[in-house]
Amino acid sequence: MFDNSSPFASTRPPGPNTKSSVALQRLRHALLTCEIKPGAIFAEAEIETHYRLSRAGVRAALASLAAGGLVTPQPRQGWRAAPMTGAHIGDLISARRQLEPALANRVLTDKDIEQLETLVRLHAAVAERDDPQALVTARVNDRQILNILADRTGLFLRRWLTEVWDHTSRVVHFLEGAGAHYRPLSREPLIAALKASAFQTAAKELERDIAHFETFVSDALLRLPVQLGGGAPKLSARRRKNRSAAPSADTSKSEPHGGSAPPIQGRTQHAWDKN
Secondary structure, rough: OOOEEEOOOOOOOOOHHHHHHHHHHHHHHHHOOOOOOOOOOOOOOHHHHHHHHHHHHHHHHHHHHHHOOOOOOOOOEEEEEOOHHHHHHHHHHHHHHHHHHHHOOOOOOHHHHHHHHHHHHHHHHOOOOOOHHHHHHHHHHHHHHHHHHOOOOOOOHHHHHHHHHHHHHHHHHHHHHOOOOOOOOOOHHHHHHOOOHHHHHHHHHHHHHHHHHHHHHHHHHHHHHOOOOOOOOOHHHHHHHHHHHOOOHHHHOOOOHHHHHHOOOOOOOOHHHHH
């Protein structure tokens, strides 16, 4: 009898899938934490070397990340991390206001309530602490709460919510790199409203959190000492030299997509280097 549990049952080789999964997890983290800078252009070969990943895994991961809006392909240059602009952040806040109200109608199970109340207590335990680890813990707890609420909402809504929350996390990391600090609100009133089936109150609590994020962004942008990421990248030293030596060169002969394009963001600086 055919054994479906056998490791040989799948027609797909296990190697590439595993490598793609590892590459996706690593690159997604690098983009969400702004380790790869917003607006940076990079080649697949650079990513492969820097993160010690396979070329096939990198290519598959970038294709998946492109579907979530975190990167876009750049003809003859490689890939570009999504830039950070005021318009992008505004679209993100508008998307949250359209999507998150659906969570206000969420009917909680006993298991949901138990998990959510545990996370709320953990959040309260670190709420008054100002150390960086406490802020990280509070945000992790908040995302876990949102993930539980998003469960069983439907495939498409859950995926859209995941994308807007990922982009929200990326905005927070970007602004914190400039000295701002974001502390999420307690979700205790929201969970209490959902537990009592007070759906209108739950909707108001969801809007209150979005408004809190919007205020944080506005205040942080006013104090931002540098321009937002996503401007036109600087030419590397090699490209500046080539351009000055042959100003009328045919630009259609640039390097192919995914090739060894030189680093950007400065003379010899890589997309993930610090300023």
